[in-house]
Amino acid sequence: MTGSPGTVLLTGAAGRIGRLLRTGLPAAGWSLRSTDIADLAPAGPQEEIAYADLADLDAVVDATRGVAAVVHLGGLSGEAAYEDIRRANIDGTYHVLEAARRCGVRRVVIASSNHAVGFTPRADPVPVDTRPRPDTFYGVSKVAKEALGSLYVDRYGLDVVCLRIGTQAPRPTRHRHLASWLSDGDAIRLVLAALDATAPGFAVVYGISANSRAWWDLGPGRALGYHPQDDAEAYADAVDPPEPTDDLVGGDFTGPEHDL
Numbered sequence: 252m253t254g255s256p257g258t259v260l261l262t263g264a265a266g267r268i269g270r271l272l273r274t275g276l277p278a279a280g281w282s283l284r285s286t287d288i289a290d291l292a293p294a295g296p297q298e299e300i301a302y303a304d305l306a307d308l309d310a311v312v313d314a315t316r317g318v319a320a321v322v323h324l325g326g327l328s329g330e331a332a333y334e335d336i337r338r339a340n341i342d343g344t345y346h347v348l349e350a351a352r353r354c355g356v357r358r359v360v361i362a363s364s365n366h367a368v369g370f371t372p373r374a375d376p377v378p379v380d381t382r383p384r385p386d387t388f389y390g391v392s393k394v395a396k397e398a399l400g401s402l403y404v405d406r407y408g409l410d411v412v413c414l415r416i417g418t419q420a421p422r423p424t425r426h427r428h429l430a431s432w433l434s435d436g437d438a439i440r441l442v443l444a445a446l447d448a449t450a451p452g453f454a455v456v457y458g459i460s461a462n463s464r465a466w467w468d469l470g471p472g473r474a475l476g477y478h479p480q481d482d483a484e485a486y487a488d489a490v491d492p493p494e495p496t497d498d499l500v501g502g503d504f505t506g507p508e509h510d511l
């Protein structure tokens with residue numbers, strides 16, 4: 252447990268989930284130090300803005316001083332050139348964890364992704380300890396982020412919760428989303444659970460809503476205190492038809508458009 256709510260360093264605060272948390276975390280009592288390389292003004296209630304490039308370890312250490320926990324969403328959110336992915340996602344996560352260690356911050360919540368296991372065939376359900384099967388360099392970076400988290404737990408005693416997020420969107424639009432959707436409200440509930448869980452050590456949980464057609468095991472998330480309230484099934488009549496890539500967890504990230 253991180254104790255009574257204090258200040259959370261939020262990286263990637265300008266992104267979709269970042270914007271949700273900029274209201275959701277203060278509403279739950281947390282203060283925020285929000286960072287990004289994109290514009291974040293104006294600051295909201297209980298929020299301080301501190302621009303920091305995740306590629307700059309010293310800047311990340313400065314931004315981390317005095318916080319109670321880190322929620323690390325920053326980096327690239329889709330496939331890109333290998334060097335760009337490495338710099339933004341792998342080096343950036345190393346800097347966040349190393350800054351947490353140097354500043355004595357015990358709790359780090361990391362945005363991983365279903366694409367860490369994207370080439371896994373659909374199953375009911377895919378467990379969290381299935382072998383890494385990244386579908387892209389982006390997926391490889393998510394595997395690396397989880398591995399870095401595991402290292403900092405075992406070597407330095409941090410608590411690191413990795414969220415393998417599915418499809419975070421206001422509503423499902425594609426057939427795959429009936430399994431992969433994470434609603435706005437559940438995204439906030441998921442991060443709050445990861446911040447509040449008592450002594451999780453190293454944990455990986457799937458970040459999806461309580462979807463009737465889920466392919467991923469929500470058990471470890473529920474055990475951590477994540478109790479999703481939404482279900483993509485409510486939109487089942489309104490989504491696009493199934494696609495051939497729906498047979499694999501990563502959907503169209505597994506397709507040939509990502510071949511080199």
Ligand code: 15L
Binds near residue numbers: 329
């Ligand atoms: C992700 O990790 C991406 O950031 C997002 O753009 C979606 O592609 C999502 O996964 C998904 O699998 O739907």
